[in-house]
Amino acid sequence: MREQNQKLALQFKNVDFHYKNDAGGIPILKNMNLSVADGEFVSIIGASGSGKSTIFRLIVGLEEQTGGSIYLNEKRVTDRSGKVGYMPQQDLLMPWRTVQQNAALPLELHKESRLGRRAVPDLLEAFGLKGYEDKYPHELSGGMRQRVSFLRATLSGSNVLLLDEPFSALDAMTRLFMQEWLLEQWEEQQSTILFITHDISEALFLSDRIFVITDTPFTTLKEIEVPLERPRRQQDSDKKEVMKLKNNLLEQFRMRV
Numbered sequence: 001m002r003e004q005n006q007k008l009a010l011q012f013k014n015v016d017f018h019y020k021n022d023a024g025g026i027p028i029l030k031n032m033n034l035s036v037a038d039g040e041f042v043s044i045i046g047a048s049g050s051g052k053s054t055i056f057r058l059i060v061g062l063e064e065q066t067g068g069s070i071y072l073n074e075k076r077v078t079d080r081s082g083k084v085g086y087m088p089q090q091d092l093l094m095p096w097r098t099v100q101q102n103a104a105l106p107l108e109l110h111k112e113s114r115l116g117r118r119a120v121p122d123l124l125e126a127f128g129l130k131g132y133e134d135k136y137p138h139e140l141s142g143g144m145r146q147r148v149s150f151l152r153a154t155l156s157g158s159n160v161l162l163l164d165e166p167f168s169a170l171d172a173m174t175r176l177f178m179q180e181w182l183l184e185q186w187e188e189q190q191s192t193i194l195f196i197t198h199d200i201s202e203a204l205f206l207s208d209r210i211f212v213i214t215d216t217p218f219t220t221l222k223e224i225e226v227p228l229e230r231p232r233r234q235q236d237s238d239k240k241e242v243m244k245l246k247n248n249l250l251e252q253f254r255m256r257v
């Protein structure tokens with residue numbers, strides 16, 4: 001496992017949240033606590049509609065909790081807009097902007113980024129986009145669009161990145177390569193990643209810990225530690241202890257279908 005420091009990158013303390021509706025509200029989080037260490041890779045899995053994206057929307061500040069507090073890097077931050085890197089479910093690249101212009105958008109919005117404009121050429125190369133700087137999104141493959149979108153989240157300059165099903169639209173082979181690539185970037189940038197997926201194998205391959213939503217509304221999430229050393233390769237997922245975890249998780253979800 002990668003060296004983690006004792007600092008917390010993210011913490012929910014007694015957080016309540018419900019969506020408003022005519023019937024009085026749809027409760028999602030009830031007095032919920034959660035901690036993610038700086039440098040950790042954590043996945044969140046759960047059934048469709050269980051509240052995974054809502055957790056991200058609260059962290060990003062797109063929704064406001066009705067109770068409790070959310071801490072980023074151990075500071076209680078009330079205005080979290082632009083303070084974390086966020087890659088939503090669809091890549092949301094702007095079709096009229098080039099690769100470079102799409103990726104560098106956070107630098108236009110938030111001038112004081114940890115990485116800064118000078119990092120852009122190096123990062124474009126690291127993200128396999130060198131030579132494509134002036135192309136438009138429709139000229140790219142699915143995997144490339146995902147990489148531009150991830151680069152944009154990275155350029156927010158935050159040490160915390162939230163990735164919401166980033167690989168769901170990719171073919172199976174590209175997806176496997178993108179997972180390995182993502183782990184390399186995570187190591188390189190020393191970031192903290194929260195990753196939503198429906199794919200149990202993907203969560204096991206990538207994560208230090210997996211948070212499982214078993215019921216909604218939820219107070220705690222079930223936590224699973226993944227017993228794999230780093231660096232990892234796809235074939236590590238075939239190890240006996242990982243297969244056992246996978247089968248247990250599949251069984252849990254099967255009972256809910």
Ligand SMILES: Nc1ncnc2c1ncn2[C@@H]1O[C@H](COP(=O)(O)OP(=O)(O)OP(=O)(O)O)[C@@H](O)[C@H]1O
Pocket residue numbers: 019020026028046047048049050051052053054055
């Ligand atoms: N803006 C909204 N107003 C009212 N209800 C909402 C709103 N957004 C989400 N919900 C409801 O809140 C619940 C949780 O939604 P959320 O998008 O967090 O689920 P999810 O686990 O991310 O789902 P999926 O895996 O399908 O993306 C769902 O029942 C959804 O219908």
